[in-house]
Amino acid sequence: MKAGAFGISVLVAVLSWSAAASSASSSASDADHTAIAQRLAALAGTWQVEQQFWSDPDAAPKVDQGEAVLQNVLGNRHLEQRLRIDATPVFEGRGFTGLDEATGHWYSSWMDTNFNGVLLLHGDFEASSNSLVFRGQMIQAAKPVAVREVLHFVDGDHFTVDYFEDHGGREAHMVALSYRRR
Numbered sequence: 001m002k003a004g005a006f007g008i009s010v011l012v013a014v015l016s017w018s019a020a021a022s023s024a025s026s027s028a029s030d031a032d033h034t035a036i037a038q039r040l041a042a043l044a045g046t047w048q049v050e051q052q053f054w055s056d057p058d059a060a061p062k063v064d065q066g067e068a069v070l071q072n073v074l075g076n077r078h079l080e081q082r083l084r085i086d087a088t089p090v091f092e093g094r095g096f097t098g099l100d101e102a103t104g105h106w107y108s109s110w111m112d113t114n115f116n117g118v119l120l121l122h123g124d125f126e127a128s129s130n131s132l133v134f135r136g137q138m139i140q141a142a143k144p145v146a147v148r149e150v151l152h153f154v155d156g157d158h159f160t161v162d163y164f165e166d167h168g169g170r171e172a173h174m175v176a177l178s179y180r181r182r
Contacts, residue, residue, distance in 0.1 A: 033099055036106070036125050036132070039153060040079050040097065043070050047179040051085050057172035066091075068179065089113075108134050108149070121149060138165075157181040 047068045052061035066085035073080045078098040085091040093112030100107045100122065110119045123134035132151040137144045146166040153159055163175040 032125070033104075037099065041072055041076065042156065043079060043159065044072050045070060046182045048182055049083065049085065049180075050178045051087070052176040053087075054172070054174050057167065057174065061176070062087075067182075083112075106132055106134070121147070123149075140165075 047070065049066040049068050051064045051066060053064070054061045064085050064087040066083065066087075068081055068083045070079055070081045072078070073096075078096045081093075081095050081097075083091075083093045083095075091113060093110060093114075095108060095110035097106065097108045099105075103122065105122045105124055108119075108121045108123070111117070117139075119136070119138060121134035121136035123132055125131070126133050129150070130153050134149040134151075136147055138147055139145070148164045148171070150162045150164075151159060152162070157180065159179050161175075161177040161179075162173060164171045165174050166172075
């Protein structure tokens with residue numbers, strides 16, 4: 001599998017959100033968790049998606065369109081996303097995001113048509129950028145690669161997700177997704 005195609009798979013993981021509040025202890029208060037969970041829950045709906053994908057971080061991105069359906073599930077404790085990008089070949093994925101009550105941190109899980117595994121990332125809300133930032137690792141060519149995903153809340157009808165991979169000590173922007181509510 002090409003590294004870029006796998007990168008798309010990882011990025012999209014960030015796009016499944018949670019609506020759960022938590023009683024877990026962490027650096028964020030219960031009120032903070034509740035407020036973030038409400039913002040994620042409000043993402044439920046149908047979205048038009050524009051994807052920019054860089055197979056080479058130094059080249060222009062390939063741009064494709066698609067659709068995502070996000071819905072609150074399992075007692076409104078998680079937000080599920082079903083994404084379809086009309087690329088060649090068609091890309092489809094599904095993920096969930098929620099609050100990991102054991103750690104007090106947000107999680108994002110993802111699986112898709114380009115990757116047979118399951119990706120699990122953890123992160124926190126960064127108020128200064130109005131974003132949830134997830135970090136973790138994936139395996140490429142039998143080696144761990146650091147990844148960072150950023151979900152940026154724009155307004156009630158728009159949000160973005162950016163995905164970055166470490167390429168030899170340099171963080172490379174691999175995928176940008178822009179969501180517009182339908």
